[in-house]
Amino acid sequence: MTGAPHDALTVVLATAAATFVWRALGALLVGRVDPDGAVVRWFTLTSYALLAALVVRLVGLPTGSLAQVPSAIRLGAVVVTLAVWWLTRRSPLPAVLAGSACIVAAAALMAES
Amino acid sequence: MTRPEIRAATLGGIRAAAGVPLLLVGGGMSGFGALAHDIGFTGWEAVLATVAVWALPAQVVAAEMHAAGADLTAIAIAAALTSMRFFPMAVALLPTFGSDVGPLGRITQAHLMSATSWAFMMRASVPQDPGPRRAYHSAFTITCLSVAAIATLAGYLGAAALPAPLALGLLFLNAAFFMVLLADSRNRQALLAVALGALLCWPIHTVLPEASLVLAGVVGGTLAFVFGNRLRHPA
Numbered sequence A: 001m002t003g004a005p006h007d008a009l010t011v012v013l014a015t016a017a018a019t020f021v022w023r024a025l026g027a028l029l030v031g032r033v034d035p036d037g038a039v040v041r042w043f044t045l046t047s048y049a050l051l052a053a054l055v056v057r058l059v060g061l062p063t064g065s066l067a068q069v070p071s072a073i074r075l076g077a078v079v080v081t082l083a084v085w086w087l088t089r090r091s092p093l094p095a096v097l098a099g100s101a102c103i104v105a106a107a108a109l110m111a112e113s
Numbered sequence B: 001m002t003r004p005e006i007r008a009a010t011l012g013g014i015r016a017a018a019g020v021p022l023l024l025v026g027g028g029m030s031g032f033g034a035l036a037h038d039i040g041f042t043g044w045e046a047v048l049a050t051v052a053v054w055a056l057p058a059q060v061v062a063a064e065m066h067a068a069g070a071d072l073t074a075i076a077i078a079a080a081l082t083s084m085r086f087f088p089m090a091v092a093l094l095p096t097f098g099s100d101v102g103p104l105g106r107i108t109q110a111h112l113m114s115a116t117s118w119a120f121m122m123r124a125s126v127p128q129d130p131g132p133r134r135a136y137h138s139a140f141t142i143t144c145l146s147v148a149a150i151a152t153l154a155g156y157l158g159a160a161a162l163p164a165p166l167a168l169g170l171l172f173l174n175a176a177f178f179m180v181l182l183a184d185s186r187n188r189q190a191l192l193a194v195a196l197g198a199l200l201c202w203p204i205h206t207v208l209p210e211a212s213l214v215l216a217g218v219v220g221g222t223l224a225f226v227f228g229n230r231l232r233h234p235a
Helices: A008-028 A038-060 A071-087 A092-112 B003-017 B020-038 B043-053 B056-067 B072-083 B086-097 B103-112 B115-121 B130-161 B164-183 B188-207 B209-227
Strands: none
Touching (some): A008 B043, A008 B056, A008 B086, A008 B103, A038 A071, A038 B072, A038 B164, A038 B188, A038 B209, A071 B164, A092 B020, B003 B020, B003 B130, B020 B115, B020 B130, B020 B164, B043 B056, B043 B130, B056 B164, B056 B209, B072 B209, B086 B115, B103 B130, B115 B130, B130 B164, B188 B209
16 A cells, blocks of 8 residues: 555544544434444454554554664563553553553663663 | 532532543553654644544554555554444433533534543443533543643653653553553453454564554454354453
8 A cells, every 4th residue: 555645744634534433423323323233343343453453563563763672671561561450450550650661771771781 | 400510510520530530641642742753743743633633542553554654544444443432432422411412512522532531421420410411521521631732742842852761661651551451351352352453463564564453453353253252241
C-alpha cells in the first residue's frame, strides 16, 4: 500500500473522523441495536487483537527512539509491567510506572557507561 | 430537577474525575505526546489529536502507522477498528441521559465519552436522574479532556526537553498502558484474541509491515470469534 504522501494534520483528521463515526452512529441508533450482538462482539475481539499487535510493534519492532534501547531490556520492562500489575492485584498505575522506570533506569545506565 | 441538583452533580463529576481517572488520562496522554514528538508531529497537531480523536488506542495506532509510512486508508481502517467500541458504549449510555436530549446533545455526549467515563457512569453511586446524570458526565469528561490536552503538550515538550532516558520512559508508557488494559480482560475469549493478535503480528510484519496491525487484528479477532465462543463466559 503506497499512497500519496500525506501530512500529519491529514492523519489526525482522518483518525478523528474514523473514531467519530462510531460515536455518532451510536448516538443516532440508540434503542435500535443490541449492544451485545454478534457484530459488536466481532469488532470487540478484533480491536483486542489489533491492540495486542500494537503492543508487539511498539515494544518488539519500534520505529522511533525506543529502538535505541536493546530488545532484551524492552522485553524485561514488559515482564516487570505485567508482574507488578499481577502483584498489586491488577492496579494499572504502579505497573505502568514500574515498567517505564525500567526503561529509564536502563537507558540512564547505558548513557553512563 | 432543580438548579442546586445540577450544581451538585457537576461538582460530583469533577470530584470523581480528580483521582485515578486523571492520573490514568494524564499518564496515557503524556505518553502519546512523547510519541507524537518522536514521529515529527507539531505540538498543536498532537493536542488536536487528543481533543478531536479522544481515544488513546486510535491515536497511538495512527501515530505508529504514520511513522511506519502506512497509507492513509490503512490508518483510517485501523483507527476505525479500535474505535468501534464507542458504538455499543454510546448505545448503552446515551438513553440514561433522558429522552429530552436532541441529536446534537447526544452526539456531544458521545464525543466526550471515554472508556473511563463510561465505566464510571455504570456505577450505582453516580446520579440516576437524567438531568443531573448528564451534568455529572459533562463535568467528568470535560475535566478529563482538559487534563488530557495539557498532558499531551507536557509529554510532547518533555520528549523534546527531558534527558533522553526520561523521554524513552515516556515513550514506553503507551505500550505499558495497553498491556495492563489487555491483561485486565476477565473474558477468556478476549484473552484468546489478545494472544492471537500478539502471535500473528510478528510473522505478518515480516511479509507486509504496513498492514500488520490491521491484518493481525482482523485475523486474530475473527479466529477468536469463531473458535473461542465457548470461552465467552468468565471462568
